[in-house]
Amino acid sequence: MKAWMGCAAALVAALLLVSGASAQTKDWSTIRIATEGAYKPWNFTDPSGKLVGFEIDLAEDLCKRMKAKCEIVAQAFDGVIPALNAGKFDAIMAGMNISDKRKEVIAFSQPYGRTPSTFAVLKSSPLAKLPEAGKVYSLNADGLAAAQKSLNDLKPMLKGKVIGVQTSTVQANFLEQYFKDVIEIRQYKTTEQHDLDLLAGRIDAVFGSISYLKGVVEAPDNKDLMLAGPRYAGGVLGFGVAVGLRKSDPELQAKFDAAVGAAIADGTVKTMSTKWFGFDVTPQR
Amino acid sequence: MSYFELMGFGPRGWGLLLLQATLMTIAVSSVAFLLGSVLGALIAWARIEGNRALRFAAEAYTTVLRGIPDLLVIFLLYFGGSAAMTAVAHALGAQGFVGVNAFASGAIAVGIISGAYQSEIFRGAFGAIARGELEAARAVGMSRRLLFRRIVVPQTLRFAIPGLGNVWQLALKESALISVVGLTEILRQAQVGAGSTRQPFAFFITAAALYLVLSSISGWGFQKAEAFGMRGVRRA
Numbered sequence A: 001m002k003a004w005m006g007c008a009a010a011l012v013a014a015l016l017l018v019s020g021a022s023a024q025t026k027d028w029s030t031i032r033i034a035t036e037g038a039y040k041p042w043n044f045t046d047p048s049g050k051l052v053g054f055e056i057d058l059a060e061d062l063c064k065r066m067k068a069k070c071e072i073v074a075q076a077f078d079g080v081i082p083a084l085n086a087g088k089f090d091a092i093m094a095g096m097n098i099s100d101k102r103k104e105v106i107a108f109s110q111p112y113g114r115t116p117s118t119f120a121v122l123k124s125s126p127l128a129k130l131p132e133a134g135k136v137y138s139l140n141a142d143g144l145a146a147a148q149k150s151l152n153d154l155k156p157m158l159k160g161k162v163i164g165v166q167t168s169t170v171q172a173n174f175l176e177q178y179f180k181d182v183i184e185i186r187q188y189k190t191t192e193q194h195d196l197d198l199l200a201g202r203i204d205a206v207f208g209s210i211s212y213l214k215g216v217v218e219a220p221d222n223k224d225l226m227l228a229g230p231r232y233a234g235g236v237l238g239f240g241v242a243v244g245l246r247k248s249d250p251e252l253q254a255k256f257d258a259a260v261g262a263a264i265a266d267g268t269v270k271t272m273s274t275k276w277f278g279f280d281v282t283p284q285r
Numbered sequence B: 001m002s003y004f005e006l007m008g009f010g011p012r013g014w015g016l017l018l019l020q021a022t023l024m025t026i027a028v029s030s031v032a033f034l035l036g037s038v039l040g041a042l043i044a045w046a047r048i049e050g051n052r053a054l055r056f057a058a059e060a061y062t063t064v065l066r067g068i069p070d071l072l073v074i075f076l077l078y079f080g081g082s083a084a085m086t087a088v089a090h091a092l093g094a095q096g097f098v099g100v101n102a103f104a105s106g107a108i109a110v111g112i113i114s115g116a117y118q119s120e121i122f123r124g125a126f127g128a129i130a131r132g133e134l135e136a137a138r139a140v141g142m143s144r145r146l147l148f149r150r151i152v153v154p155q156t157l158r159f160a161i162p163g164l165g166n167v168w169q170l171a172l173k174e175s176a177l178i179s180v181v182g183l184t185e186i187l188r189q190a191q192v193g194a195g196s197t198r199q200p201f202a203f204f205i206t207a208a209a210l211y212l213v214l215s216s217i218s219g220w221g222f223q224k225a226e227a228f229g230m231r232g233v234r235r236a
Helices: A001-019 A054-065 A077-086 A146-157 A170-179 A191-199 A212-218 A248-267 A268-277 B002-006 B014-050 B052-067 B070-091 B102-127 B131-139 B144-181 B186-197 B200-229
Strands: A032-034 A069-074 A117-122 A137-139 A162-166 A184-187 A205-209 A224-231
Touching: A032 A054, A032 A077, A054 A069, A054 A248, A054 A268, A077 B070, A077 B131, A117 A170, A117 A191, A117 A212, A137 A146, A137 B002, A146 A170, A146 A224, A162 A170, A162 A191, A170 A184, A170 A205, A184 A191, A191 A224, A191 B186, A191 B200, A205 A212, A212 A224, A212 B144, A224 A268, A248 A268, B002 B200, B014 B052, B014 B102, B014 B144, B014 B186, B014 B200, B052 B102, B070 B102, B070 B144, B102 B144, B131 B144, B144 B186, B144 B200
Parallel strands: A032 A069, A137 A224, A162 A184, A162 A205
Antiparallel strands: A117 A205, A117 A224
């Protein structure tokens, strides 16, 4: 019994020792960046296990500009903000949109990408005939009146429909704010879950970022799916995708701001986004 | 690309990553299960032999940990644990962030949950030992320690094996929850593969098959262990 307990104690002690990660100084010569690794083409994983995608290329470029050594780690999206605040890593680059709700808990750099959001539906669905397909509306103050009119036009067509969206995203906030009274919102932990439910006909539409949905409807398994209706950007849908940072690190935020600004100014963001998305995601001012 | 090419070991296949993830699932479940066995034995002992305070503490442990969602325990340990360890390190003069390793916190979380279930199994198994055997052992003058080693442990284990088999399968499946803390086990790898190739069905079916293979093999192992434990008992 004693020997057995000794072994157990040694095991626990070993585990605790392993867990004591080295304490870090904050001169930002090394920066740990978290990404999801499963959100093509923003960030995903190739079959050898290597992280690839637009944000991986961009992160490497930004780190060169900041003269920092970067370590990019994959982390499930639903734990990413608490893990940042707990100090597991220093920055998030995971296709994360700036939103007012997120700004309450973390800080953001200036945005490095902005893509509108839209609906995806089954080709056989009545929603396939949503009006104004492909037209982009801005929910910022300047375009809000026109956007509000188009939203009101959509409401009768969406009445009683079930729409899927990834939980804790700006798209979920958008549906809550504009369509809560007419549709049933079904929230999913990951985007591929709502894609599967859409294919199965369990929900009538999904609402998501065009950069993601475009790839979905083009995948061979999804030939029954299509994009539908107008596209929305700005406002509750966020001011663009940006680097998420702790509020307590303003000097790191300044570094990222400068690096992102430089990468946009010299066209690096445009080149990389054309490579990965097939279109330009550079945020327009 | 065909299903087998996608799941294979070729340059575009995900076989190697899925195999590594499977090993991670086995590793984290095994460590968690063993930790749970140690905890479970201690808790069962506290509930059987302990004084009133110890009994109360042990009962509270099993009630609380069997009563709250496993995911909550994992979150508490991982995020709460990191915050607490950072605070302790700062109090000792260190700077920056001190993290709880994902493997350790995941294994400990599943382990303490498993311990709550295992304690009930050990307690039940101990209750199933024929009182006469214990009395006989005392009558021939065995010390408490010898009685524990020769009678209580082997007999309790014999009755506990089927229940332990169940708890092992629970630990195996709970290991899937650890993906939230960033550990790449089967489910997380399947999600990454699904998101990176846009072929979720292929990956989730494969993940299901991998879990089934693991639980079938271990189920067979527990059956063998049960047969071995019962070798001295005549079947009715």
